[in-house]
Amino acid sequence: MSQVKIGVLLVNLGTPEAPTAKAVRKYLAEFLWDRRVVDVPRPIWWLILNGIILRFRPGRVAKGYQSIWTEDGSPLMAISKRQQRALQDALDQQGLDIPVELAMTYGEPSMETAGRNLRQKGVEKMLVLPLYPQFSASTTGAVFDRLAKGLKRCPHLPEMRFVNEYHQHPLYIQALTNSVKEYWKEHGKGDKLMMSFHGIPQRYADNGDPYPRQCKATADALAHALDLKENEYLCTFQSRFGREEWVKPYTDHTLEDWGKSGVKRVDIISPAFSADCLETLEELEEENRENFLEAGGKEYHYIPCLNDRSDHIEMMSELVKTHICNW
Incomplete structure (x- = not known):
């Protein structure tokens, strides 16, 4: 009997696709509408979000993105992709046939896209690893909600495990x-x-x-x-x-x-x-x-974030191995 294949879904927050007011507005509209992020009653929040925040804030935020944008695009996206590749390499070098896909809670690549990629690689068990060391309902909780929403239309639900936090690992x-x-x-x-x-x-x-x-x-x-x-x-x-x-x-x-x-x-x-x-x-x-x-x-x-430092990737690799043990 063949062994059921396990895959890893790395998840981070997300980022605008470009350092422009239009792209930032699209990103903020999705991000700030999430009840996990802002729990103000929807009718009131809709008026505040669309009548004030999305009219004035995107231009200011876009200027901030323009000051940090790189040739590879958004730093968060570029670094997250490097983390994905480095974790994949680390697992490969240990002889583990575990595909790693990257998704964002808001924006692209979406949970649906990453999930389809894992499914196409034969994955039937999925370890979800939100890249938030400390648990918060507004971050890790939002990952769970977004994943559940994406799975509603999935004809074949994978068996899943979810890393809640690793704040003292x-x-x-x-x-x-x-x-x-x-x-x-x-x-x-x-x-x-x-x-x-x-x-x-x-x-x-x-x-x-x-x-x-x-x-x-x-x-x-x-x-x-x-x-x-x-x-x-x-x-x-x-x-x-x-x-x-x-x-x-x-x-x-x-x-x-x-x-x-x-x-x-x-x-x-x-x-x-x-x-x-x-x-x-x-x-x-x-x-x-x-x-x-x-x-x-x-x-x-x-002092920069851990990003794709080798010791950070080693920690991710150990998290993966610990959470798939006896699975």
Whole structure:
């Protein structure tokens, strides 16, 4: 009897197809309409989204994308494709016949396209690996919803397993530790290490989303591995949207406070992102650099995401092998 074939579906958030207002508007319309992302009642939110946000925000966001766009397109898409190829190579080198496909929760490549590709390769069991180390309903939960929606029209449902999170996986913490130590070896060490995670509304956390707790656990584990004292690092949250209170402390406010209080050099890393994107390359590396320097800081160093580092790919490979064990 032949063995049933297993495949891997890597999933990230998504990105506009071009750094233009039109492409950004299309992307934001899908992203911000997701109830997992914004849970405002639909009639009210439809008016706000279509009457205000999609009229004015796409132009501003497009300028941000233009500042980071590369010859290979969106950094998040280019890096995600490299991760897919590197993970495929790693599994191949270990003699594992496990196809790896890439999908985005919003935009292309879609879940349907990736799923069809896996099916054409004979896959009947699918491991879904969202590239979010910390679980949030607004990210990992949205992957599950989008996958379920795509499967509604599927005539042959694959057997599935789903990786919820890996926020304290030893190889994930080790890869983060390696990246920081390598950066410090080349550039020296700052007065503070800020670990900035994408934020969520405080209301989501109050309702039971474990994301802030898992972010803090990741930050503490990394600090322990780096042998940092309590006053040498801080877990903060970035990328607020709207007027309601989000999880604190805020990255931008903290950087301003540090600059005013005499902190000379800050090193900043964003462990929630598996690939550099708008929120890291434009918001963290550019906008928040200005916030810190204008407040009195002297040096600001952004440490890149894990991207397609070999130790990051090794961690993904181990996740795959662990989750398909005895399957």
